[in-house]
Amino acid sequence: xxxxxxxxxxxxxxxxxxxxxxxxxxxxxxxxxxxxxxxxxxxxxxxxxxxxxxxxxxxxxxxxxxxxxxxxxxxxxxxxxxxxxxxxxxxxxxxxxxxxxxxxxxxxxxxxxxxxxxxxxxxxxxxxxxxxxxxxxxxxxxxxxxxxxxxxxxxxxxxxxxxxxxxxxxxxxxxxxxxxxxxxxxxxxxxxxxxxxxxxx
Numbered sequence: 391x392x393x394x395x396x397x398x399x400x401x402x403x404x405x406x407x408x409x410x411x412x413x414x415x416x417x418x419x420x421x422x423x424x425x426x427x428x429x430x431x432x433x434x435x436x437x438x439x440x441x442x443x444x445x446x447x448x449x450x451x452x453x454x455x456x457x458x459x460x461x462x463x464x465x466x467x468x469x470x471x472x473x474x475x476x477x478x479x480x481x482x483x484x485x486x487x488x489x490x491x492x493x494x495x496x497x498x499x500x501x502x503x504x505x506x507x508x509x510x511x512x513x514x515x516x517x518x519x520x521x522x523x524x525x526x527x528x529x530x531x532x533x534x535x536x537x538x539x540x541x542x543x544x545x546x547x548x549x550x551x552x553x554x555x556x557x558x559x560x561x562x563x564x565x566x567x568x569x570x571x572x573x574x575x576x577x578x579x580x581x582x583x584x585x586x587x588x589x590x591x
Contacts, residue, residue: 396441400448443479474528481535488542537583544590
């Protein structure tokens with residue numbers, strides 16, 4: 391029932407432009423607070439996580455910069471207890487946040503870069519994968535979202551995050567992953583993403 395309500399409010403929000411009345415904004419932010427409280431109480435509930443991500447996507451469009459205070463706690467909760475499918479949804483959300491808010495999320499991106507890259511690499515490397523299985527498809531999609539993530543940082547005024555004091559020690563590994571993307575992956579999309587990202591850097 392809770393997941394259905396989140397879906398309903400998120401879908402309802404599509405009828406509202408970015409400039410809304412204070413009362414409407416209060417309705418959506420209040421719902422967002424309830425979503426985050428629910429996620430805190432039920433961190434392992436995968437459907438709830440998915441609906442929370444959906445609602446955050448919608449609120450980025452509806453609330454604009456007014457959603458920024460809600461992003462750190464949202465990210466903190468969504469980063470943990472996620473399987474590959476949930477991680478893909480999460481990275482797609484992060485990509486929307488970066489492309490929408492650019493330098494306004496510099497601090498968030500700086501703190502997020504290293505743990506997110508490590509989490510993705512942990513998921514896509516190691517272990518035998520059955521060819522053409524769902525697991526193989528998820529790992530490929532996760533690699534693609536990783537390259538889009540790095541490209542978004544590089545192309546949305548956040549390239550310096552890659553070499554910040556927190557992340558500079560891992561810059562070489564990130565650059566090597568881009569080079570590997572250019573030459574060692576057969577997927578054309580990954581190759582294009584890696585090449586274009588290196589141009590920005």
